[in-house]
Each structure stands twice: as structure tokens, then as C-alpha cells.
Amino acid sequence: MGTKIDKILGVARQHCEDVIKPNVDQWNKDAKWPRTASTIAGAEGLLGLYAPEEWGGQGLPLGEGIRVYEELGKGDGAYAFTLSMHNICAFAACGFGTEAFKNAWAKDLTSGHKLANFALTEPQSGSDATNMYTRAQINDDGTWTINGAKAWVSLAGEADVYFTVVKTTDAPGHKDMAMIAIPADAKGVSFGEAYDTASYEFLPLAEMYFDNVVVSEDNIILPVGEGLQGALMAIDIARVSIASGCCGLMEAALDTALAYAQSRKMFDGKNLDLDGIQWMLGDVSTNLEASRLLYRAAANALGTPEGPVMAAHAKRFVPDAALAAANTCTQVLGGSGLLKQYGMDRLSRLAQMLRIVDGTTEISRVVIGRSLQKRAKGLPVMAVPKGYGEK
Numbered sequence: 001m002g003t004k005i006d007k008i009l010g011v012a013r014q015h016c017e018d019v020i021k022p023n024v025d026q027w028n029k030d031a032k033w034p035r036t037a038s039t040i041a042g043a044e045g046l047l048g049l050y051a052p053e054e055w056g057g058q059g060l061p062l063g064e065g066i067r068v069y070e071e072l073g074k075g076d077g078a079y080a081f082t083l084s085m086h087n088i089c090a091f092a093a094c095g096f097g098t099e100a101f102k103n104a105w106a107k108d109l110t111s112g113h114k115l116a117n118f119a120l121t122e123p124q125s126g127s128d129a130t131n132m133y134t135r136a137q138i139n140d141d142g143t144w145t146i147n148g149a150k151a152w153v154s155l156a157g158e159a160d161v162y163f164t165v166v167k168t169t170d171a172p173g174h175k176d177m178a179m180i181a182i183p184a185d186a187k188g189v190s191f192g193e194a195y196d197t198a199s200y201e202f203l204p205l206a207e208m209y210f211d212n213v214v215v216s217e218d219n220i221i222l223p224v225g226e227g228l229q230g231a232l233m234a235i236d237i238a239r240v241s242i243a244s245g246c247c248g249l250m251e252a253a254l255d256t257a258l259a260y261a262q263s264r265k266m267f268d269g270k271n272l273d274l275d276g277i278q279w280m281l282g283d284v285s286t287n288l289e290a291s292r293l294l295y296r297a298a299a300n301a302l303g304t305p306e307g308p309v310m311a312a313h314a315k316r317f318v319p320d321a322a323l324a325a326a327n328t329c330t331q332v333l334g335g336s337g338l339l340k341q342y343g344m345d346r347l348s349r350l351a352q353m354l355r356i357v358d359g360t361t362e363i364s365r366v367v368i369g370r371s372l373q374k375r376a377k378g379l380p381v382m383a384v385p386k387g388y389g390e391k
């Protein structure tokens with residue numbers, strides 16, 4: 001008998017074969033979120049991975065559950081990313097939500113009857129996340145009134161609830177930030193026109209507006225002062241999840257290139273008989289193995305002091321490796337690599353998207369750089385040549 005995680009990975013693998021791969025091109029043509037697919041994922045237990053069993057979840061540790069996106073990413077990186085964000089919301093709801101909120105939402109989220117996502121980014125604040133304006137006023141009766149705008153909201157208009165990071169005063173900085181769950185049908189919530197994106201057209205992305213939206217204090221997920229900290233914890237999980245999905249993407253690219261290269265006849269043999277082709281694909285394979293080790297180590301580090309920097313290492317390295325893999329594998333197919341039927345262009349564009357979302361490659365470098373500065377402080381003062389230590 002396999003372990004619980006083995007069973008869930010098998011379910012995810014099958015979901016990829018049966019639900020994602022045969023349909024993803026049509027989803028993109030329809031430019032509509034495949035709600036039936038995510039409902040199936042919910043029924044299969046893929047939407048409450050880390051939520052406790054008492055709330056309908058699988059109760060998996062992060063280090064195990066995150067591997068699901070590697071399986072889903074073989075079919076589509078944007079779909080894997082979206083389900084990963086929902087899973088983090090379901091986890092946050094069960095871990096930090098009020099009893100009233102859990103009673104109202106938790107089982108619907110873990111079963112996939114309802115979908116959730118985060119809203120942090122604003123038009124003027126992406127990487128610079130603290131430069132945020134969306135404002136919640138705390139009323140005398142305990143309700144919160146929210147005004148402002150978010151940008152790049154995934155599942156815009158499709159999710160049923162948005163875990164939204166807000167400021168509660170005009171003071172600069174993050175000490176007044178909180179996270180509150182705003183139902184999509186709350187009065188005063190609206191969405192902008194859908195962004196026109198390439199290669200993940202089925203993922204609705206748009207701005208989200210709050211016009212005097214009144215929400216019960218039952219919906220507070222993270223109280224004042226903990227909003228940014230909590231969002232960053234969620235983002236660390238998201239970063240490792242993205243790295244996991246990228247490994248699936250790399251495997252899909254590699255398998256397409258291998259299957260093609262062993263079928264393409266040239267120079268009295270096969271394309272795959274050429275040393276140069278084997279070396280190109282060998283490098284992809286090495287990077288895939290390294291990426292797997294890295295994201296799994298990062299997943300196991302989540303929740304420890306090393307978690308943020310390990311997540312940054314994974315988010316810095318793996319999407320870059322995935323983009324390089326997609327491009328190399330396209331090259332292996334020659335002109336055929338540019339034909340839509342092989343899907344290589346889609347993989348390159350998905351990998352590029354995954355380099356940006358939930359903290360860009362450069363922001364990962366910033367996190368790593370800061371941790372190196374901290375480490376340097378613990379090292380002994382080193383003698384440097386005369387004059388080198390002076391300003």
C-alpha cells in the first residue's frame with residue numbers, strides 16, 4: 001500500500017493525463033477558466049492539499065503536497081500555478097481564519113466548490129509591495145470598509161473569494177497591513193477588462209476594484225500588523241510551488257524533444273544519435289535533476305528560518321532553468337519546434353510567466369543578497385590591503 005502522498009501524486013498524474021493534456025489547447029482557444037476541470041480537481045482531493053482533514057483537506061505537510069504541481073505542470077504551468085494559489089488560500093483559511101469564516105468557507109474551498117485567490121499586487125506596487133494604497137477603514141461595529149484597486153488578480157471574476165492585503169491607516173510602511181477575505185459577490189466589488197495575455201488565455205487576469213466594500217470582521221485572515229508578514233509567508237509557499245510546476249514543464253519539454261529526436265532521421269541515423277543533440281538534452285536533464293532537488297529541499301525548509309531564502313533560491317534557479325529547457329528543446333526540433341502542434345512555444349512563454357509571478361527572478365536575487373549580507377556579518381573582520389577598508 002502506498003503512502004498518502006504517493007496516492008495523491010498518482011491522482012495528480014492522472015488528472016494531468018485525463019483532464020489537462022487533452023483539453024488545454026481548447027481552454028486557451030475558449031479563453032475561459034475551465035471550471036469543470038477545477039471542480040474535478042476538487043473532487044479528487046487536489047484543492048485542499050495542506051488543509052486539515054477535519055475541514056475536508058488532505059492534511060499533507062507542505063514538503064509533500066507541493067510535489068503535486070510537478071505532476072500538474074507537465075500538462076500546464078498556469079493551471080498548476082492557479083491551483084497552487086487556491087491551495088495556499090485554503091491552508092490560510094483553515095490555519096488563520098476565524099471559526100465563523102472556517103464554518104462558512106473551509107469545506108467549500110477544500111472541496112473545490114468555491115475557488116479562492118490572493119490579491120496583493122496593485123497597479124503602482126508589484127515588486128515594491130509595501131507601496132500599497134488599498135485601504136480598510138475599521139468601523140465602530142467591527143466591520144471593515146474597503147476602497148482601492150488591485151492589479152494582476154488571477155481568477156479575476158472567477159474566484160468566489162479573494163484574500164486581499166490592505167492597509168488600515170495612511171502611515172507609510174507595513175505595520176498597519178492586514179489580510180481580509182473579500183467575497184466576489186460583496187457589494188462594491190468589480191473587475192476591469194481581462195488582460196490580453198499569451199499562452200495562458202484561460203486564466204482570467206484583471207484589475208479588481210473596491211468601492212466602499214463592507215466586510216464582516218469574521219473575514220479577517222491576518223490581523224492588523226500581520227498582513228505583509230503573512231502575505232510573504234504565502235508567497236514563499238507560492239515560490240516553491242512554482243518551482244515544482246516548472247519541473248513538470250521541463251519534463252514535458254524534454255520528453256517532447258526526446259520523442260521527436262529519436263523519430264527524426266538525418267545523416268544516416270537519428271537526430272538523437274548526434275552527440276551535440278545528446279549534450280543539449282543532457283544539460284536539460286541535469287538542470288531538471290538539480291531543480292527537483294532544490295525545490296524539494298526548499299519545500300521542506302518552509303516554516304523554518306531558512307524557508308524564505310530557500311524559496312528564493314528555488315524561485316531564482318528553477319524558472320530560469322525551465323525557460324532555458326523550453327528554448328533548448330525547441331531548438332532540438334529545428335523548424336518543427338516552431339509548429340504549434342508540438343506546443344514548445346507555449347512552454348517557453350509559460351516559463352517566462354513563471355519567472356515573473358509571485359516575485360520576479362530579480363527579487364529572488366534581492367532576498368538571497370540580503371541573506372548573504374547577514375551571513376557576512378557573522379564572519380571575522382578580514383585584513384584588507386592598506387586603504388581598502390576606508391571610505
Ligand SMILES: Cc1cc2nc3c(=O)[nH]c(=O)nc-3n(C[C@H](O)[C@H](O)[C@H](O)COP(=O)(O)OP(=O)(O)OC[C@H]3O[C@@H](n4cnc5c(N)ncnc54)[C@H](O)[C@@H]3O)c2cc1C
Nearest residue numbers: 118119120121126127128152153154357358359360362363
Ligand atoms: C500571470 C500572472 C499572474 C499573477 N497573479 C497575481 C495574483 O493572483 N495576485 C497578485 O497579487 N499578483 C499577481 N501577479 C502579479 C505579480 O506577482 C507581479 O507581476 C510581480 O510581483 C512583479 O511585479 P510587476 O509586474 O509590477 O513588475 P515590477 O515590480 O514593475 O518590476 C519590473 C522589473 O523590475 C525588476 N525589479 C524590481 N525590483 C527590483 C530590484 N530591487 N532590483 C532589481 N530589479 C528589480 C523586476 O524584476 C522586473 O524585471 C501576477 C502576475 C502574472 C504575470
